[in-house]
Amino acid sequence: MRVIVLAAIAATLAANTAWADEQEIKLKPGPGLDKVEANCQACHTLAYIPMNSPFLNAAGWDAEVTKMIKAYGAPIDDADAQAIKAYLAAHYGG
Amino acid sequence: MTRRHLLQAAGAGAAAAAAGLRLSTVAQAESAASRLTPGVPAGVASYVQMGRLPGKRPLIQLADRPPNYETPIEYLRTPITPNDAFFVRYHLSDIPEVKAETYRIAVGGEGANGTIELTLDDLKKMPAVEVVAVNQCSGNRRGLSQPHVAGVEWGYGAMGCARWRGARLKDILDKVGLKKEAIEIAFNGADGPAVDKTPDFIKSIPVWKATDENTIVAYEMNGEPLPHFNGFPARVIVPGWTGTYWMKHVISINALTRPQGGFWMNPAYRIPVGKFPIRDRFITQENATSTPITEMVVNSLITSHRDGDKVKVGKVVVSGLAWDGGYGIRSVEVSTDGGRTWFSATLGADLGRFAFRPWRFEFTARRGRNTLTVNATNKIGQTQTAELIFNPAGYHNNVMQRITLIA
Numbered sequence: 108m109r110v111i112v113l114a115a116i117a118a119t120l121a122a123n124t125a126w127a128d129e130q131e132i133k134l135k136p137g138p139g140l141d142k143v144e145a146n147c148q149a150c151h152t153l154a155y156i157p158m159n160s161p162f163l164n165a166a167g168w169d170a171e172v173t174k175m176i177k178a179y180g181a182p183i184d185d186a187d188a189q190a191i192k193a194y195l196a197a198h199y200g201g
Numbered sequence: 202m203t204r205r206h207l208l209q210a211a212g213a214g215a216a217a218a219a220a221g222l223r224l225s226t227v228a229q230a231e232s233a234a235s236r237l238t239p240g241v242p243a244g245v246a247s248y249v250q251m252g253r254l255p256g257k258r259p260l261i262q263l264a265d266r267p268p269n270y271e272t273p274i275e276y277l278r279t280p281i282t283p284n285d286a287f288f289v290r291y292h293l294s295d296i297p298e299v300k301a302e303t304y305r306i307a308v309g310g311e312g313a314n315g316t317i318e319l320t321l322d323d324l325k326k327m328p329a330v331e332v333v334a335v336n337q338c339s340g341n342r343r344g345l346s347q348p349h350v351a352g353v354e355w356g357y358g359a360m361g362c363a364r365w366r367g368a369r370l371k372d373i374l375d376k377v378g379l380k381k382e383a384i385e386i387a388f389n390g391a392d393g394p395a396v397d398k399t400p401d402f403i404k405s406i407p408v409w410k411a412t413d414e415n416t417i418v419a420y421e422m423n424g425e426p427l428p429h430f431n432g433f434p435a436r437v438i439v440p441g442w443t444g445t446y447w448m449k450h451v452i453s454i455n456a457l458t459r460p461q462g463g464f465w466m467n468p469a470y471r472i473p474v475g476k477f478p479i480r481d482r483f484i485t486q487e488n489a490t491s492t493p494i495t496e497m498v499v500n501s502l503i504t505s506h507r508d509g510d511k512v513k514v515g516k517v518v519v520s521g522l523a524w525d526g527g528y529g530i531r532s533v534e535v536s537t538d539g540g541r542t543w544f545s546a547t548l549g550a551d552l553g554r555f556a557f558r559p560w561r562f563e564f565t566a567r568r569g570r571n572t573l574t575v576n577a578t579n580k581i582g583q584t585q586t587a588e589l590i591f592n593p594a595g596y597h598n599n600v601m602q603r604i605t606l607i608a
Contacts, residue, residue, distance in 0.1 A: 128253060128265070130262065149395060149396060150396060151264070151267060151395075154249075154264050157247045157248050158242065158244055158354050159352075159354065160242060161243060162348065167351065170351075179398075179464075180396060180400070181396065181399075182398070
């Protein structure tokens with residue numbers, strides 16, 4: 108009986124716990140989101156954004172975007188970079 | 202309702218159905234994403250869930266691309282971490298499936314007298330050695346930094362311990378011969394960046410560490426081929442040192458007469474000079490303010506319980522792991538009164554000075570809140586810290602863990 112109950116619990120957990128191979132990250136809507144989606148996902152999951160929130164302030168997000176361009180060589184033009192920084196500070200800033 | 206709340210609701214439903222029965226370790230681990238380590242940035246809970254990579258159990262999916270998956274503490278209850286529960290950490294997103302038949306390691310460099318190419322069979326024909334060693338990400342527990350710092354926001358599980366089998370790096374280097382001018386040995390892996398301008402992940406170690414008898418190129422992990430996501434067909438094992446040097450899918454080994462450059466050596470993976478009680482120095486990379494991270498600091502973790510778990514009044518056994526940078530664990534002490542008095546925990550099997558050392562501690566839980574603090578001491582007398590030694594990258598977090606159990 109105990110074994111059956113435990114099996115039932117495991118089945119319930121399995122049914123209720125989503126195991127995703129691929130992340131589906133829904134970022135907050137707002138101006139600049141299109142630039143974030145168009146640029147950032149070329150190299151990495153958008154999960155890095157909520158993961159690093161909400162503790163980065165505007166200067167912190169500015170430094171991160173600058174690092175992506177300068178240190179990691181992300182091909183993001185100035186206008187997009189400004190839009191991305193503004194979006195991150197407004198929606199994921201601390 | 203956030204995904205985390207959904208998961209919590211699901212967990213609560215299952216717990217109610219259990220009617221007092223204890224959930225199995227696997228079930229607990231598989232719901233770990235809904236019970237994140239207290240203290241990680243709040244944003245993690247807004248998206249994180251368990252994710253399954255091929256050949257792996259569901260792990261805490263911090264990022265799927267590049268793959269960064271954390272091991273739930275329930276899978277850290279043994280001194281050897283199972284291969285399918287071992288954490289996964291990559292910097293770059295282009296990760297090829299390397300075939301054993303076509304795999305080659307190019308060995309050479311300007312600090313070597315010659316060059317050779319090794320196949321997987323060549324490696325396996327060399328004298329084989331085994332070492333049980335902890336592989337811990339430099340940024341393990343970064344998520345607990347106060348203030349928070351940017352990066353992959355790991356909780357406690359960016360680490361594991363395995364029995365690695367392979368050829369000594371020293372024996373590989375002897376095949377080409379080192380010039381006396383050689384100062385560093387550099388590694389590159391088969392993985393690469395998504396865009397060309399991103400610096401490839403290349404790391405070096407000092408010659409003295411590369412030629413240590415415990416530094417190997419491993420093709421077996423716990424008696425099996427390495428899982429793809431832990432570096433198949435072969436990776437570098439640098440016992441005692443943090444995971445950044447343990448190059449996965451290693452395809453080149455170069456002896457250098459000048460320090461390795463590049464983003465991943467500087468400014469990445471650096472600690473401030475003089476802040477940590479580190480003995481292993483990487484002099485050729487050191488400057489006035491920063492130095493490469495080297496050996497792990499002494500640390501411990503409770504893995505039998507999570508903070509806030511309910512226990513019964515009376516005898517309770519708490520257990521966990523302790524490890525350090527290769528001196529070995531001398532003792533683990535537990536305090537039940539916030540650090541005023543300490544009692545020795547019982548140490549378990551000793552699998553070697555680079556391995557996880559299991560420990561257990563029995564105490565009498567009183568009704569209400571029971572707080573436990575753990576502190577490990579290594580064989581050269583180093584202990585964990587009471588306060589975080591803050592650094593901008595969130596490395597070397599060995600603050601004594603404190604949990605509260607409710608009876």
